[in-house]
Amino acid sequence: MFAVDSTTAAVETTTAAPPSPTSDTERFQQLLAAAKRAVRCDAVALLQLEAGVLTPVAVDGLSLETLGRRFAVAAHPRLARLVESASVLRFPADCPLPDPYDGLVLGQANLLAVHDCMGAPLHVGGRLWGLLTFDTLAAGTLAAVATSQVEAVVRLIESGLEAVETLRAVRAQAAREQAAARAWQSAHAPARELLGTSPAMQRLRAEIDTVAASDLTVLVLGETGVGKDLVSQRLHAASLRRDRPLVQVNCAALPESLADSELFGHRKGAFTGAVQDRVGKFELADGGTLFLDEVGELPLAVQAKLLRVLQSGEVQRPGSDRLVQVNVRVVAATNRDLGEAIRQGRFRADLYHRLAVYPLVVPPLRERGRDVLTLAGGFLEENQHRLGARNLRLAPEAKAALLAHAWPGNVRELEHVLSRAALRAVAEPRRPARWVSIELRHIALEGAPPQALPAPSPLAARRPEPAPDPMPNLPAGPGQTLRAATEDFQRRWIQASLARHAGQPSRAAAEAGMDRSNFHRLLRRLGLATTPPAG
Incomplete structure (x- = not known):
């Protein structure tokens, strides 16, 4: 057992511990509160330096409008001298240099000038992070504060900032690892392949294997539903980046107002609703592959930023002046005629040429011949496991209908047709058999109204019905295919x-x-x- 001092115990039971901060802003604010308790002053501010601009990240004793200001170092001589200073720097009351906080100190009936100020540079990880400033309205107030005391406060603030930076790095790393985990799961889950033995598919696979090992940007072209996403997956799996993330973005599903943030991330406060820093898809895909599906749907403003990233390999988050270097292999896809979009002013010609370094054209299903039946076999295998059915098989008439169809929706249409057909076939009452036959009546191709299925009944289960006409109301003239x-x-x-x-x-x-x-x-x-x- 340990003896507890009664006075200490009384303090501990009557003093509430401050709540743990939940955001960077709250952490900055707590650091400033500690600085203001240690140094008597009217106002204290924490400013972060990025690309020659000081941004207030927290203030105490200054108007909230201060948080909306951006102080270019070259335009503010006092701040410039603090940035260049090696340690604590005091300005005399009669210093002629303008003070950036004149008229911004709280609690004054009129706008008053600052008459006493000092500050110090802050370093984190061996680099200049920003500034800590102290200001008072009464001249001589800060003269009583020892330099050693201010230096101790600076060290305290620097330690707190280092903790904030560490937490930021941990959050960013966690986000990247989550993206990598999702990509790994996607890459190692049972994935669909580019099935088919038609000459068109053999050429496509050969082209994919040719370009995969390089870092060339690839533009995948093809109609809706041909499997452009499978092409991107094969490209990544055959590349030297296969162990890094494959991050996929559906550009058509991005609201215009959020496309910028989704791709490049943002800093907290960059726009309404940006309540915390966010890592964009380019940073998440660092070292791996970024698949931009339906890239032709991107707004022109975002196209310009995408072009800059492809040219420089640097990402700039909205709300931040800092550039982040990324190493990403971009694979883009579209079903649009980008040449026509360029002529109409809806797509940038320079971006097109950056994306189309190595174009790949995915053939439509109507040009792949009997690949239709190969794909059908794969989809039926998936459906029989999903439905708990035994051996789904295509009847000869159903095969002929699939081969004759034009497939305007391509492989996606075929998948949906066979999913519906499998469900209809499994739902029909039938005698026990070694397989379930997909008949022509089960396949409702686009443009043909689906046939009503007979309702299950005990009588129907015992007595088979006559087979229906496989092509009702269709003319059957001699020689008609x-x-x-x-x-x-x-x-x-x-x-x-x-x-x-x-x-x-x-x-x-x-x-x-x-x-x-x-x-x-x-x-x-x-x-x-x-x-x-x-x-």
Whole structure:
């Protein structure tokens, strides 16, 4: 047992410990409060130096407007002398140099000039971090403060700043490690491959393997749904950066107001809602690969910043003057015609040339021949595990329909078609069998209305129904191919849908369960083109 002094115990039970700071601003404010208790003065300020500009990060005794000011060292002689000083520097009351805090000290009925001030440079990690300043309205007040006392306060503040810098570094490192962990999990999770043996896919894989080992910037071009993200994953996996993060950004999903912050990060207070420092995707991808999907959707202002990063390898966070060096391999992708976007002034020509150092074109599914069936096998394998089904298999008529379809939505459309078909097939009552057959009736291709499935019933489970006509209402003229018959059915169905909706393609697209842009492409292919939608 230990004896406890009664006086000490009384103090400990009556004195509340200050709450732990939760942000850098609170930590700075606590450091200033300690400095002001040690040195009697009217105002004290902590200013951080970046690129020749002193930014107040905390003040005590000064107007809040001080926090919004930025003091260029070259424009403020007193601050310039403090920056150049080796230790504590005092200014006499009659010093002719203008004081940056004149009229900013709190508690005055009128704007009064500062008559007594001193300050000192602050060093963290061997570099000049900024300044600590003390000011009073009454001349001679600071003369009674010993220089050794001020130096002790400076050492205290420097220790606190070093702790803040360490915490910042830890947070930044933690964010990078989290990004790396997510990238590692993504890279080591069961990933889809670039399946297919068509000549177009063989050429694409050969091109990927050629450029992967280099650090050249790659621009992946292709229609929506062709698998541009899989190309970026293969590029990264075959590169020398494979053990570093692959960070992916969907530029089309970024609000214009946040795109800058998402890519380059920001400093606290850079804009409304910036309540803390944030590391951008470029810094998170340092040493690895950054995949910019749908790069053609970036605002012009962000395009200009992206160009600077690609040229210099330096990132500047909004709200900060400090440049951060990054080593990132950029892979960009778009389904837009960037040449047309350049002509319309929506995309920078210089950025295009920076991105398209090595362009890769991903072929659409309609140009890949029987790769459709290879991909279908992969999707059905995924679905049978997801649905708990046994051996999902494509019936011959279903295979023929898949091969005949134009696939305006490419591989993504094929995936969705087969997911729906698998669900319909598994939901049907049937006799026990060694496999579940995906029939033509289960596949609702774009433009064809889905067929109603029979409701399960005990009777249906015992007595099989006659097989339905695999292509109801389709003409079967002599010599007509399956693709021609399918297109004829699609044409008649769309014409009827447009008639039901007073010729409005958007409503017909909704009834067909299709994206508007894909629906308009189908209209053009079938010779039913209408005025394309705005936007």
